[in-house]
Amino acid sequence: MRVDVVLPCLDEEAALPWVLGRMPDRFRPIVVDNGSTDGSARVAAELGATVVTEPRRGFGAACHAGLLAATTDVICFMDADASLDPRQLPLVAGPVLDGEAELVLGRRVLAPGASWPVHARLGNGVLAxxxxxxxxxPLHDLGPMRACRRADLVALGLADRRCGYPLEMVLRAASAGxxxxxxxxxxxxxxGRSKVTGTVRGTLRAIGDMRRVMAGREGRA
Known part of the structure; x- marks a missing residue:
């Protein structure tokens, strides 16, 4: 069975060749360009990815555009910055494909040389x-690599278009059983540098978005 992989992308020209080059068989990348000023869209297209343009800035906006562009029964999401290995996508998609779960998240385990700032790791731990x-x-990480069924996710009607999108997905999925x-x-x-957790300011902005989602005030801008 084929699986579409949604990759929100903002200025990831340098990372995309490695990411797309490690995409497993039957996993089709959909790169959602969210206002890149480098050659991300061109590089993705040259490497055979489906490219979707989403002019509305926001992580959730990019994820949702990719969701609407996907056509396979099961879809995955993952970052396009090379912090996650596409070859591990089958580990996340497998339980959904086998009918063992409706939503699977990848719990990040720090590899040698990787950087996960203390402020970001602490915030993630509290949120989990x-x-x-x-x-x-049973979650310990609001991981960006995840898998679910496309039609079921569309039916959840996620409203956030900012950094609260991943959290809203989990909350609504849990409410739906x-x-x-x-x-x-x-x-x-x-x-490269993370647009969110690479700075304290970016982390605080993401925390603010997630607090709004927790309170039922999803952000659309």
Whole structure:
């Protein structure tokens, strides 16, 4: 069975050759260009990826555009910055394909040489703890590599178009009675600087978005 892989992309020209070159068989990359000023879209197209342009800035906006462009029954999401290895996508998609879970998240395990700033790791840990208490889902990481069924995700009607999109996905999935699981994946040295967790300001912005989602005030801009 083929699986579409949504890759939100903002200025990842340097990382895309490695990422797309390691895409497993039957996994089709959909690169969603979210306002890149480098050659990301051109590089992705030259390497055979489907390229979608989403002019509305925001991680959730890019993810949602990729979701709407996908056509396979099961889809995956992952970052395009080379911090995650596409060859581990089958580990995440497998339980969904086999009918063992409706949503699977990759729990990031720090690889040698990788950087996960303390402020970002602490915020992620607190958020995962709150999710466990609120939903009962056995999650320890709000991991960006994940898999689910496309039609079911569309039906959830996610509204956030900013950094709260991944959190809203878990909250709505739990409310809908989805079986949620996680599996370990490697967290590698990324290419370039993170647009979100690379700075304290970016992390605080993401935390603000997620607090709004927790409170039921999803961001659309």
């Amino acid at each position: 703890w709150r999710l466990r208490r609120r939903t009962g889902a 989805w079986r949620i699981a996680e599996t370990e994946v490697d967290y590698l040295p990324r290419t």
